[in-house]
Amino acid sequence: MRSELLDLILGLLPDTHPRPELRAFYAMLRDYPQRGGKGLRSELLLLSAQAHGARQGTPQWQSALWLGAVIELFQNWVLIHDDIEDDSEERRGKPALHRLHGLPLALNAGDALHAYMWAAVEQAGVPGAYREVLTMIHRTAEGQHLDLDWVARREWDLSEADYLEMVQLKTAYYTVIIPLRLGALAAGCLPSDAFTPAGEALGSAFQIRDDVLNLLEDAGNYGKEIGGDLLEGKRTLIVLHWLNAAPAKQRAVFLEQMALSRADKDPARMAEVLNWLRQSGSLDHAQDYAAQQGERGLALLREALSGAADPAAVANMLGLARSYVTREA
Amino acid sequence: MRSELLDLILGLLPDTHPRPELRAFYAMLRDYPQRGGKGLRSELLLLSAQAHGARQGTPQWQSALWLGAVIELFQNWVLIHDDIEDDSEERRGKPALHRLHGLPLALNAGDALHAYMWAAVEQAGVPGAYREVLTMIHRTAEGQHLDLDWVARREWDLSEADYLEMVQLKTAYYTVIIPLRLGALAAGCLPSDAFTPAGEALGSAFQIRDDVLNLLEDAGNYGKEIGGDLLEGKRTLIVLHWLNAAPAKQRAVFLEQMALSRADKDPARMAEVLNWLRQSGSLDHAQDYAAQQGERGLALLREALSGAADPAAVANMLGLARSYVTREA
Numbered sequence: 001m002r003s004e005l006l007d008l009i010l011g012l013l014p015d016t017h018p019r020p021e022l023r024a025f026y027a028m029l030r031d032y033p034q035r036g037g038k039g040l041r042s043e044l045l046l047l048s049a050q051a052h053g054a055r056q057g058t059p060q061w062q063s064a065l066w067l068g069a070v071i072e073l074f075q076n077w078v079l080i081h082d083d084i085e086d087d088s089e090e091r092r093g094k095p096a097l098h099r100l101h102g103l104p105l106a107l108n109a110g111d112a113l114h115a116y117m118w119a120a121v122e123q124a125g126v127p128g129a130y131r132e133v134l135t136m137i138h139r140t141a142e143g144q145h146l147d148l149d150w151v152a153r154r155e156w157d158l159s160e161a162d163y164l165e166m167v168q169l170k171t172a173y174y175t176v177i178i179p180l181r182l183g184a185l186a187a188g189c190l191p192s193d194a195f196t197p198a199g200e201a202l203g204s205a206f207q208i209r210d211d212v213l214n215l216l217e218d219a220g221n222y223g224k225e226i227g228g229d230l231l232e233g234k235r236t237l238i239v240l241h242w243l244n245a246a247p248a249k250q251r252a253v254f255l256e257q258m259a260l261s262r263a264d265k266d267p268a269r270m271a272e273v274l275n276w277l278r279q280s281g282s283l284d285h286a287q288d289y290a291a292q293q294g295e296r297g298l299a300l301l302r303e304a305l306s307g308a309a310d311p312a313a314v315a316n317m318l319g320l321a322r323s324y325v326t327r328e329a
Numbered sequence: 330m331r332s333e334l335l336d337l338i339l340g341l342l343p344d345t346h347p348r349p350e351l352r353a354f355y356a357m358l359r360d361y362p363q364r365g366g367k368g369l370r371s372e373l374l375l376l377s378a379q380a381h382g383a384r385q386g387t388p389q390w391q392s393a394l395w396l397g398a399v400i401e402l403f404q405n406w407v408l409i410h411d412d413i414e415d416d417s418e419e420r421r422g423k424p425a426l427h428r429l430h431g432l433p434l435a436l437n438a439g440d441a442l443h444a445y446m447w448a449a450v451e452q453a454g455v456p457g458a459y460r461e462v463l464t465m466i467h468r469t470a471e472g473q474h475l476d477l478d479w480v481a482r483r484e485w486d487l488s489e490a491d492y493l494e495m496v497q498l499k500t501a502y503y504t505v506i507i508p509l510r511l512g513a514l515a516a517g518c519l520p521s522d523a524f525t526p527a528g529e530a531l532g533s534a535f536q537i538r539d540d541v542l543n544l545l546e547d548a549g550n551y552g553k554e555i556g557g558d559l560l561e562g563k564r565t566l567i568v569l570h571w572l573n574a575a576p577a578k579q580r581a582v583f584l585e586q587m588a589l590s591r592a593d594k595d596p597a598r599m600a601e602v603l604n605w606l607r608q609s610g611s612l613d614h615a616q617d618y619a620a621q622q623g624e625r626g627l628a629l630l631r632e633a634l635s636g637a638a639d640p641a642a643v644a645n646m647l648g649l650a651r652s653y654v655t656r657e658a
Contacts, residue, residue, distance in 0.1 A: 014467075019494075025474040081440060085433035104414035104477040107436065108470055111410060114443060115466035122459060130451060137444035138343075141437055145354040148433040165348075 001039025001072060002046070008069045009033050012123070013116055028101060028109040029116065032076040035092040040320070041075065041179050042068030047317035048183020053309030064186035066124035070133060071179055073117035078140065078174075080110035085148055086232045087262065128185050136178040143170025151233045154259055156243065163237050164204055172203025176297075176321075187309075194304035201297030206324040208290035211236035212283055213328070215274065227274055231265060233258050237289060242282035250276050294325035330368025330401060331375070337398045338362050341452070342445055357430060357438040358445065361405040364421040367658075369649070370404065370508050371397030376646035377512025382638030393515035395453035399462060400508055402446035407469065407503075409439035414477055415561045416591065457514050465507040472499025480562045483588055485572065492566050493533055501532025505626075505650070516638075523633035530626030535653040537619035540565035541612055542658070544603065556603055560594060562587050566618060571611035579605050623654035 010033065014026045049064035050056075082088070083096035084103055090096060098106035121133055146166040150158065177199030181191035214229045215238060229236060243251060254273050257265050277283070298318055305314045339362065343355045378393035379385075411417070412425035413432055419425060427435035450462055475495040479487065506528030510520035543558045544567060558565060572580060583602050586594050606612070627647055634643045 019475070021475055021478050022471055024478070025471065078440075081436055085436055102481050105474065105481060107410055107414055108473050108477060111407075111443070112467065112470035112474075114440070115463055115470070118447060118459075119463055122463075130447075134444055134448055134451075138441065141441035141444070142351055142354065144437050145434065145441075146348070146350055148437060149350050149353070152431050152434060 001037055001042060002068075004065060005039065005042055005068050005072060006033065008065060008120075008123075009072060012069065012120055025105075025109065025112075028097065028105065029113050031097060031100075032079060032091065032113075033072065035094060037072065037075065037092065039068075039072060040324070041071045041175055044176065044317065044320055045071055045179035045183045045186075047313055047320060048180045049186045050183075050313035051305055051308045051310050051317055052184045052187035052189045054183075054187035060187055063124045063126050064183060066120055067126060067129060067182045067186055070117055070120045070124065070129075071174070071182070073113060073120055074133070074136065074174060077110045077113035077117060080106055080113065082144070084110075085144075086234075088228065088232070090228075124186070126182070126185050129182055132178050132181050132185065136173050139169045139173040143167065143173075146170070147235065150235055154233075156235075156255060156258065158235060158240055160237060160240055163235055163240055166235070167204050167207040168200045171207040172200045175199075175206050175324075176203045180301075192304040194300050198297045198300035198304060201293045201300065202321055202324055203297075205290040205294040205297060208237050208286050208293070209325050209327060211238055212287050212290070215277060215283060227270075230274060230277075231262050231270065233262075237286040238277060238282045241285050242277050242280045246276070246280070290325050294322065298322060330366055330371060331397075333394060334368065334371055334397050334401060335362065337394060337449075337452075338401060341398065341449055342442075354434075354438065354441075357426065357434065358442050360426060360429075361408060361420065361442075362401065364423060366401065366404065366421065368397075368401060369653070370400045370504055373505065373646065373649055374400055374508035374512045374515075376642055376649060377509045378515045379512075379642035380634055380637045380639050380646055381513045381516035381518040383512075383516035389516055392453045392455050393512060395449055396455060396458060396511045396515050399446055399449045399453065399458075400503070400511070402442060402449055403462070403465065403503060406439045406442035406446060409435055409442065411473070413439075414473070415563075417557065417561070419557075453515070455511070455514050458511055461507050461510050461514065465502050468498045468502040469500075472496065472502075475499070476564065479564050483562075485564075485584060485587065487564060487569055489566060489569055492564055492569055495564070496533050496536040497529045500536040501529045504528075504535050504653075505532045509630075521633040523629050527626045527629035527633060530622045530629065531650055531653055532626075534619040534623040534626060537566050537615050537622070538654050538656060540567055541616055541619070542656075544606060544612060556599075559599065559603060559606075560591050562591075566615040567606060567611045570614050571606050571609045575605070575609070619654050623651065627651060 010030060013029050013033070015030075017023050017026060045068050046064055049061070054060040054064050079091060080097050083091055084098045084107055088096045089099060096106075097109065100106075101109075117133075121129055143166050147170055149155070177195055180195040180199060184191040184195075211229060211234075215227060230239070243254065246254070250273075253269060257269050257273060298321055301321060302314075302318060305317070308314050339359060342358050342362070344359075346352050346355060374397050375393055378390070383389040383393050408420060409426050412420055413427045413436055417425045418428060425435075426438065429435075430438075446462075450458055472495050476499055478484070506524055509524040509528060513520040540558060540563075544556060559568070572583065575583070579602075582598060586598050586602060627650055630650060631643075631647060634646070637643045
């Protein structure tokens with residue numbers, strides 16, 4: 001993440017208080033933002049602002065920076081709550097917040113960080129940004145509900161189309177569509193309608209790449225535990241594709257393990273499942289699909305921005321969007 | 330709650346979706362608001378708006394109604410998350426949301442409802458309301474952190490002053506101070522500075538009355554489980570006052586039980602503790618303190634509103650504020 005952005009975020013969050021308990025609370029709010037997120041989404045937003053004509057050092061650029069802070073604060077509070085919902089162990093190479101402080105305190109800290117995100121929206125002062133942030137939260141929460149509901153009901157009778165609908169809600173809005181739109185608004189432009197289909201394609205590609213990385217043995221730079229999605233019973237394109245053609249015995253072992261809680265899953269059995277998945281060709285299928293969606297999204301985006309104010313920024317933006325599908329971490 | 334308010338809330342929340350899972354999600358968002366909360370806080374806000382000169386049927390009144398919806402939506406998303414944090418069993422006579430749908434889905438629904446609260450802020454269109462809502466969330470989350478942190482660390486070495494600082498943050502802002510201020514803003518008036526000390530006194534009185542009701546055997550209309558606070562290890566003025574003078578043996582039994590999780594607590598021992606508390610005079614002490622704080626708050630409020638536009642509304646408002654301390658449910 002750009003250092004100016006982190007400075008804005010840390011300047012917005014409270015720091016000190018006469019009561020030691022509340023100093024500790026403030027430190028919890030500052031924890032995830034300081035763990036060095038890559039800041040891909042705010043970078044996309046800033047490149048979109050630049051492509052639409054916002055120049056560094058102008059009030060428009062300052063607004064774009066604040067909206068970048070909004071996107072990063074959004075991701076941070078959502079991650080605190082996601083980590084609780086999935087009972088994840090790690091986040092960005094350290095224990096998840098609720099593993100450090102217990103669930104109740106971490107949940108409450110996520111709520112407080114959510115409110116500071118709205119304080120950043122106010123700082124940006126960009127007409128229309130408010131509605132975009134509401135849409136981002138609504139769609140992300142809907143996608144998250146689908147994901148969690150399938151886990152809770154142990155629903156595996158799902159098509160690849162079901163998965164794509166889920167990730168288009170859960171990932172595409174906050175990762176691509178809304179950053180692109182907020183960048184345009186910060187520059188005083190009307191966002192292109194094509195940002196939605198472009199973002200759905202690129203967002204799916206991004207999430208599928210994330211799912212692939214989560215299963216690769218050598219994803220050393222990746223900030224989450226390898227195979228964690230599988231232990232959490234997450235639906236991925238890889239698993240759904242494999243399950244569709246898996247031998248009956250493998251399928252039965254998989255569904256048996258998926259009916260158990262994370263703690264009750266048999267590590268040896270789960271290692272077998274991981275091997276079957278890796279040997280099945282489903283990782284390649286998912287990666288190919290992600291690449292194809294990525295190209296589709298890039299083409300749509302290139303066309304939507306063909307008359308943009310700053311062609312060099314458009315090129316940088318397309319390069320960043322391309323890295324969504326090829327990234328190693 | 331006034332029916333116009335519930336109509337605004339239910340009209341704002343989404344209702345239908347092609348996917349059954351998302352229809353179920355929307356039903357979760359609509360659940361707590363439909364359980365018939367008393368709407369004390371929105372009522373206080375509306376009476377404050379009226380006292381400051383907002384007349385029914387005017388655009389100012391419509392803004393006040395939207396801000397009433399904000400306060401109710403705030404309470405509802407906070408209650409969903411509180412019930413998770415405390416692992417409460419019931420809310421308004423029915424199972425808590427996370428007991429119906431599991432923790433992950435309920436947590437996510439609370440986040441979505443939080444965002445719909447911000448949509449209601451936008452609908453109100455009242456300058457300055459945004460800042461008030463931010464302050465309300467920040468102070469409430471800080472108070473909630475103190476409360477939860479003491480539970481998590483099994484901290485019982487606390488004074489009555491510690492308790493009061495906690496409830497002034499946790500309860501006073503969203504129950505009194507911010508409703509009073511938002512009512513004034515809806516009517517186009519600058520809120521009186523005296524609303525803060527008045528609200529701190531009345532808010533403490535309200536929370537202490539809540540704590541007292543939670544321990545009374547015959548609180549039949551009360552929407553939470555009797556003695557639930559004790560099982561959850563909540564710090565209350567009653568417990569802190571009793572603990573200060575309790576015989577060493579009673580104190581030891583209490584601390585021993587408090588070191589256990591809710592499920593591990595011995596029901597017979599806890600019934601003994603409840604009896605000691607009820608016989609100690611600490612309930613009377615707390616009730617007397619609440620009454621005294623209530624009178625102080627009322628006097629401050631009466632003075633602050635001595636020149637108000639609508640004296641009849643001020644009288645209704647003072648009557649409502651008085652009921653905070655005498656309520657039976």
